[in-house]
Amino acid sequence: MESLKKPTLRMHVVTFKQKMGSVREKSPYRAVYSFKRVIEMKVAMLYGVKDLRIEDIPVPKAGAGEVLVKVKSATTCGTDLKIFQRGYVEKVIKLPTIFGHEWAGEVAQVGEGLEWPEKGMRVRAGNSAPCLHCTMCQKGKYNLCENMIWLWGAYAEYIKVPARMVLVNMQEIPQHVYYEEAAITEPLACVLHGVEEARVKLGDTVAIIGAGPIGLLHLLTVRKIGAEKVIVIDLVEERLNFAEKSGADETINAGKVDAVERVRQLTGGYGADVAIEAIGLPSTWEQALKLVQKGGTVLEFGGCPPGTEIKLSTEQLHYGEVTVLGTFHTTPLHFRKALNLIASRTIDVKPLITRKMRLEDINEAFEILSTSKSEIKIAIKP
Ligand SMILES: [Zn+2]
Ligand SMILES: [Zn+2]
Numbered sequence: 538m539e540s541l542k543k544p545t546l547r548m549h550v551v552t553f554k555q556k557m558g559s560v561r562e563k564s565p566y567r568a569v570y571s572f573k574r575v576i577e578m579k580v581a582m583l584y585g586v587k588d589l590r591i592e593d594i595p596v597p598k599a600g601a602g603e604v605l606v607k608v609k610s611a612t613t614c615g616t617d618l619k620i621f622q623r624g625y626v627e628k629v630i631k632l633p634t635i636f637g638h639e640w641a642g643e644v645a646q647v648g649e650g651l652e653w654p655e656k657g658m659r660v661r662a663g664n665s666a667p668c669l670h671c672t673m674c675q676k677g678k679y680n681l682c683e684n685m686i687w688l689w690g691a692y693a694e695y696i697k698v699p700a701r702m703v704l705v706n707m708q709e710i711p712q713h714v715y716y717e718e719a720a721i722t723e724p725l726a727c728v729l730h731g732v733e734e735a736r737v738k739l740g741d742t743v744a745i746i747g748a749g750p751i752g753l754l755h756l757l758t759v760r761k762i763g764a765e766k767v768i769v770i771d772l773v774e775e776r777l778n779f780a781e782k783s784g785a786d787e788t789i790n791a792g793k794v795d796a797v798e799r800v801r802q803l804t805g806g807y808g809a810d811v812a813i814e815a816i817g818l819p820s821t822w823e824q825a826l827k828l829v830q831k832g833g834t835v836l837e838f839g840g841c842p843p844g845t846e847i848k849l850s851t852e853q854l855h856y857g858e859v860t861v862l863g864t865f866h867t868t869p870l871h872f873r874k875a876l877n878l879i880a881s882r883t884i885d886v887k888p889l890i891t892r893k894m895r896l897e898d899i900n901e902a903f904e905i906l907s908t909s910k911s912e913i914k915i916a917i918k919p
Contacts, residue, residue: 542808544913564684567641571799572706576622576851578595578695579692579897579919580594580690580694581896581899582634582635582636582791584632586623586624587622589899597698600649602648602703603648604646604662605704606660606696608641608694609641610717610917611720611917612914612915613639613917614638615749615750616638617637617903619817621903630815636691636692637690638687639664639722640661641716642696643658644658648700651703654709661708661876662698664688665688665702665707665866665867666686666701667679667682667684668682668686670744677775678882679868680864682771686701686843691720692899694807706869710880717889718879718886724754724895725758725879726868726872728751729741731838732755732759732836735813735834737762737810737836739764741809741810742803742804743755743764743766743768743809743810743811744768744769744800744811745767745830746770746824746825748773748779749816752780753783756780756785756882758884760784761884761913765802767786768789768800769788770796771789774908774910779913782888784809796824804830808829808833809830809833811834811835813836815839816841818841819845819847820840822841822848826853829859829898832857832858832859833860834862837862889913890915891911892905892912893915894915894917897917902917
């Protein structure tokens with residue numbers, strides 16, 4: 538039963554030698570080394586909380602409808618840091634898995650049956666692809682798809698893009714856009730979805746809690762929409778300085794002053810038109826509710842730990858007509874829009890990349906993100 542035998546490294550080497558007739562027989566290590574060079578890749582594999590290992594695994598092959606991409610840049614994300622530090626819902630990430638979800642690269646192999654993309658094309662894809670068939674998709678709520686596929690594996694030399702994702706959520710990157718900028722399409726797409734749902738308008742005063750990557754992307758976006766005044770709240774002075782440089786009109790260090798009181802002062806006693814929570818804690822979700830005026834909107838953007846709850850004032854909702862909404866993830870349409878906004882430099886995401894590091898140093902990268910106050914996003918170069 539030859540076909541049932543589990544392939545061993547030795548067998549692979551033999552097969553490789555047979556294929557590459559010119560490999561010299563002298564040293565067996567030479568053959569193994571060449572073999573490694575041909576089919577293995579370096580990846581950062583996540584096994585559990587704070588357990589991220591650099592490993593060599595075989596490069597996957599693109600099957601029918603799939604595309605294999607050589608990753609040129611992968612950017613770190615607040616969600617990655619959260620998963621690294623405290624874990625996440627299994628529906629979205631099953632361990633162990635190659636980690637990372639924001640990436641851009643060059644097409645290395647195109648699976649059977651595809652007319653697009655071409656080998657060598659600069660592309661980005663993922664990190665999700667809705668099914669287009671379920672009840673949610675049928676209603677156009679693609680971000681809530683019940684059969685969503687999620688793609689992890691950005692922190693690797695190669696990533697294989699599933700067939701459905703090639704169809705609904707892969708785009709070509711214009712030549713003038715850097716790979717690391719294109720990798721930021723994903724978080725920007727999430728922010729665009731949130732800001733659209735919250736209906737931020739020209740002339741609005743917007744208060745944003747959190748000056749991390751997501752808070753800053755909200756800042757850049759509402760600025761472009763034409764917010765009259767943008768107030769950013771955080772506990773870290775370095776981040777607030779960064780927000781100021783990125784266009785915030787006012788910044789508030791909530792560790793030093795009462796943020797709710799200060800927002801009132803800055804808005805003639807009323808509060809903001811829109812408050813956006815970009816942290817993911819019940820306490821800041823509740824704080825966001827206190828930042829808006831009557832008729833205002835609260836966008837609870839940051840995902841909180843499972844099982845948590847917040848208190849809402851019925852008075853504020855009824856007599857104050859305050860709208861409270863949460864948004865989750867994004868849709869293929871917003872991915873496309875986000876890449877276009879990055880490419881046209883309408884939203885300049887480049888300053889958010891504060892450091893570049895090698896894939897081998899990924900643990901150090903997360904260490905830096907956990908402790909440093911001035912790093913926003915790190916571009917990982919495999
Ligand atoms: Zn992300
Ligand atoms: Zn669906």
